[in-house]
Amino acid sequence: MKWKKLGMLFDGNKYGFYYTKSPQAIVFDEYVRIYFSTCQKDNNKLISDVAYVDYSRDLKKVLRISNGQVIERGALGCYDEHGIFPFSPMRFEDKIYGYISGWTRRTSVSVDTGIGLALSNDGGNTFTRLGNGPVLTASLQEPFLIIDGYVKKIMTDFHIWYIYGVEWQLFNGGAEPDRVYKIGHATSKDGINWIKEGKQIIEDKLENEAQALPCVIEFDNRYHMFFCYRYANDFKNNHNRSYRIGYAYSDDLLNWVRDDDNAGITVSKDGWDSEMICYPNVFELDNSIYMLYNGNCFGKDGFGLAKLER
């Protein structure tokens, strides 16, 4: 794989956004809509809401930016009360399915999360939840931190790739527990009721590795997964331990071969994506494959674009 970086596509600061995290594209006839999560300060914490920017199909011109929240935060006590990050759109029939990664705050650990679903009947301008609860959440062997759902319908089944927590660990020198999470997979007939495969599908590369934000695309008769990974602790300021983009491939959607050396994209020598590179979203547009991604500080300043060079 070889990606050509096209630089920062969307500089959120210019539009008044504080953080533009986890850009996720959906292609319309006349434009490309990119959802992202933007933050507000909430006492000493951040809280995320969903916004979008529409680009011309050549990805050169901003056509419009969403007004207000695309979807409200969850109600008191719900899994998504304290923000939505990321938000993953999928077109199916005449609707857009918006998979919500919802955050709720805890006391002994910072958060728990779950994946919910909201539908849009107006082309993705507004979304209505199917219910106040999640569609994918904790289970016997995946006890917490279900998040980062990415959904595709492939033949008869819907597939969701997501992450689940395996441990909150207090590392040496850590002020509070850090999370360790892995990529999992579930299938569904309706996009709502899921059956978990119940195993980690991407093997570890690092000790105490955190794996995040899988996305899957099919081209050249193979399924390709891009995701990001980092060390579980000391990753915020230590750039050697922060996010990199990983890669795996599969021919059957069951067995994945991790091949990070072939990801074809990494941090730059300097600039906005020199310290970390994370939250990849890969999509096809006019016979080209593009990747949206975040750089330093988890997308504080904007998101970038890269194009696959075959």
Added chain:
Amino acid sequence: MLKWIKKGIIFNPEQDPNRPAWRWNYAQGQNVLIYDDFIRVYFCSREIPNEKGQTVSRVSYVDLDKNNLMNRLKISDNAVLELGKTGTFDEFGTYPFSVMRVGSLIYGYFGGVTRCESVPFNASIGCAISKDNGETFQKLGPGPVLTHSLDEPFVVCSPKIRKFGDQWVLYYSAGIKWVKNNDNSGAEICYKLKMALSEDGVNWTKLNKNLLPDKLGELESQACGDVIYKNGKYHMFYCYRQNTDFRHNKDNSYRIGYAYSFDFKEWIRNDDYVGITVSSDDHDWDSEMVAYPNVFEMNNKIYMLYLGNEVGKHGFGLAELEGELL
């Protein structure tokens, strides 16, 4: 109407001056398991609260003499179930605890409690198995077996495990709304009685419906759906209360209700039939509320263990049914 003869409090952990700090007070979420020579009552007790007033609930048991339930034979030295690890659903408590024999094993279902920032807690239901005849229970995994879903977004709690033929049945409660107090002092949970079915006790399918019509309005809370099959009917005893001001206002507090069913799924509510309510003597232990019933049959008699004022802070009591459970 049924007629229950109240026998008074039969167990109060506070009466033991040498009790461990983790079993400081409360005996709630109690459920019976019948052995050949005695009956065991699993119950949940609270540790001494911390500086924020928070506590943790753990499961232990007391064994009672079958021929005289007022006669206590043994109290467990330790909790029978460990709390969950950091970040898990049951890190801050295991309450209530419902048990059932399956062959040589005992299955225990418990409400796991965790603490949240905007609301005081959340809950999901876990499962643990005992291979040593009920002395200790080992969890099937670090996560829950029944938890939040589209229409049951939080506080999935109050499990009661049953098996009718090959059909595993879990009665439980699910939160539908956190209602903020008028004085902004927090929020109270409103939950409804629900049920789920399973073939193996581990993988559950929710029925996704309220089992009972509301009697106290749409914010009525319902818990502890305790079901016993007798005389061709399924009988359910449970408790219900108003959503607000139920801790100190006797009129808004828990009462025990009754419903019956011929198929254990469709229920007809008939609270007037239950035959047990608060004591009219203000000095009695159950003068403000009666709650969390567990009904069982032993030696051809029907008994009920239940909680009184302050939901079991001072222990649980016993009542005996006079006549048949029809």
